[in-house]
Structures are given as structure tokens and as C-alpha cells.
Amino acid sequence: MDEAAPRFRLGWWWLPIIALLLIGIVAIVLALWLRTTGDLNAEMVRARSLGVAMDWRSLAVPLAAADHPARMRTLLETVKRANPAPSDDDWQAMREAFAAIPAGLAAWDSGVDAEVDGQIRDFPEQPAALIGGSDDPLRLLSQTHDIWESGEAAKDLLMRRSLRGRDDATALADLFARLVRLPAVVNPLWPEPQGLNMAEAWMTHVLRHRTRLDPSTTSRTALELADHLTVAMRQQIAVRPLLLSLALRVDAEPFFRAANIRLPSMMANPFSMRVLPRLGRRAVLARAIDSCAWIAVHGLPATIAGARQASPSRPMPGPLQMPSEMLSLTLECGSCLHCAGEQVPPVQAALLRLMRCVTGLRLLAADLEGAPWPIDPGDPAGGRLRPVLRDGMVIGAYGLGPDGIDGCGDRNKDWCWPLRASLGRLKASDPVKLP
Secondary structure, three states, X not given: OOOOOOOOOOOXXXXXXXXXXXXXXXXXXXXXXXXXXXXXXXXXXXXXXXXXXXXXXXXXXXXXXXXXXXXXXXXXXXXXOOOOOOOOXXXXXXXXXXOOOOOOHHHOXXXXXXXXXXXXXXXXXXXXXXXXXXXXXXXXXXXXXXXXXXXXXXXXXXXXXXXXXXXXXXXXXXXXXXXXXXOEEOOOOOOOOOHHHHHHHHHHHHHHOHXXXXXXXXXXXXXXXXXXXXXXXXXHHHHHHHHHHHHOOOOHHHHHHHOXXXXXXXXXXXXXXXXXXXXXXXXXXXXXXXXXXHHHHHOOOOOHHHHHHHOOOEEOOOOOOHHHHHHHHHHOOOOHHHHHOEEOOHHHHHHHHHHHHHHHHHHHHHHHHOOOOOEOOOOOOOOEOEEEEEOOEEEEEEEOOOOOOXXXXXXXXXXXXXXXXXXXXXXXXXXXXXX
16 A cells, blocks of 8 residues: 655744745835825826816916015015014004004004015015915925915014004005915915915904095905905815825925924824825825815805815714824814814815905995995805994994804804904903903
């Protein structure tokens, strides 16, 4: 009888070799996966099928002059040479239309007023435009920071002068309006024109010096600024898919550093810094494309409900969804409402801020002309803004907040705007408590 052939057996020394082979295969596959861009390319194809532009040439958005960033840096250098304010207690007063002039500010002189005014007036008048054109997202981010800082510094200097009250009120209002109309920086993370900050400063100045300004001219300017900001917001949302498609292709670490983003602990190591953004980037780009396509069809929403349709909120992720949602949580926290159990996308947050600012501009224009107040964007029934009364006098207006419930001027729930006096801290109609 023939003996059975011995079975081939692997010795124990094969196990480390097999393990190393498997680790090598996984490492090669992971490296190839991290380098692929098929997910982003697929979204770009889908975007083009929806009519969303994915290159600068197709955007058809006016771009600022090539020397605009350099001129903004010159403006910043001039503002930095201004004499400091006498005290540090005027920041709150600067943003309060009906605040008293802080001690010492009435005699303050910046020393650069004429120079700053001339530089602001030298910027060419043009329709809403963007500062862009580059396919380098890191360059765009660094440029964004410089130009944003320049605009904010110039605005703060004008606000101090407005509070001081010595300048010609009409001339100063024109300078604020020119800042609103400056070309807007582009930011893949935050689709919000800087002109919103400038427009809020303009409204504060107008309310502070209302009796010194021509009502008809001021009302017309308010409506023009509202229209300008609406166009600027459409441009920001239109360019965002392109900016994200560029930004999501670069390494996350230099991008986050250029964007000045503080990383969560889950991403604070080289491995997760590469893997987690790759897991979630397609969803981030897809949401930007969907919002852009929705607005291209329906236009900018005029109501809070419409803003939520254009850019829907999403529930906070559970533990299993956290790895794929980490990039979204890092880049897309549009407002602190996510603390209430939902992620508010930056497009929705920007639309709500635009809505609040534009409604305030149109309210001011209507009040100056004695015309009916605008429609409340938070009222599901489509009613107009409601008056805020104090001692029988109309001192402001309020509209329903995001919850759609009338809080009777509760500033934690409703949107409130002053018109003739400072609003109360908790309820708009409450008396202002003096310090």
C-alpha cells in the first residue's frame, strides 16, 4: 500500500512575511487612494451638468484690478500710522448708534484723516467684483487675510471719527458707502462679502447723525447698498464650488494653517490629517454645488425658510459618522446654532446674515421716506416688520427669528433693529441701563 504524500505546511517564520506583505499592500492602496482625485472630478462633472461654473473663465464675474491688493495694503499701512484713541473703552460705543462720546475722544485726532479719505476715494467706482482669478488656494487665503484686515482697519477708523462727531456727516457716510462697494475677497470657507460689515457700520453712522443727513439721498443710498450686497453674495456663492474644488486638492496641513483654522484633536496627527479630509471632502464639495445650483434656479432666498432650503441644516453626526464628518465639522460650522444639535452650513449662515443686513437697510430707507416697512423675512404669513415701542414712541423694529415664533422683541429670539434710540439688552423695548 502506497504511503500518503506529506502535506505542505508553512513554518511559523512565514507569518511575519505574510503580515508584512499585507501591510505593504494596504499601504500602497492607501497611498494611491490618498492621491486620487476621482471623487472631486466626479463632482465637477456633476456641477457642470447643473450649470455650475468650475473655472474662472466660465464664472462671468467681474474681477478687481490687478493692483487692488497692493492698494489695500497701502491703505492698511496708512491706517496703522493713526494716533491711537485716548482710551480703550470706546469699542462698544463705536458700534452703538446712540452712545455718548467717550471721555477724551472728542479731542482725538488720528493724524491721517485726509490721507485715508483720499485713498478710499481713489479706488475706482465699479459694480460688485471679486478679488480672485488665481488657481492657488493658499495664495487666495493669504491675500484674503491681508485685504480683510485692511478693510476692517479703515472701517474702524471711520467709526471712531463718526463717534467723535467733528467730520462732515455726509462726506463720512460716502466713505462708508465706498468701503461697502470695494471688490470682495473670496474665501472657500466663508462665502460672505466683507461689505456686510461695512454696511452695518454705515447704518450705525446714519442713525447717529440722522438729523444731519438728507433723508432722500440717504434712503436712496441704503437701497443701492442693499442691491449691491445682494449681487456680491450671489458672486460669493457662485465662486465657492470652484474655490473648494481647488482647496480640497492641496494637503490639509498647509491649507488649514493658511486659513488659520485650529484643528480638533482627532486631526492633530499626520495620519488623520491626510485620511479624514479625504473621507469627507466629496460631501463638502457636493453641498456647495447643490446650494449654488439651487440659487441659480430660484435666486437668493428672501425668507429664512428659503435660506434653509437653499442650504439645509444637518443633524450632528454620531460616533460612527464622525470620521467622515470631521472635515465638515472643521470647515462648515456656519454659526453657533450647531451647538443646538444641528450643523448650520456656512452658506445658510451667510444668507441669514445678508437677509438681516439687507432688511435693516430697507427698513432704514422706508423709515427715512415715511414709506411702509419691508416684509419680515421670518414671518411665515408674510407680514411686515413690527414696531418696538417705548413710552408710546417707536424706537425700532423687530422681525421673527429663525424659529418663526413672535418673541415680542426678545433679542435672544427675534431680529431687532434700532431706529431712534438704543434697544434694551434682553427685550428691545426695555429701558437702557446706564453703566
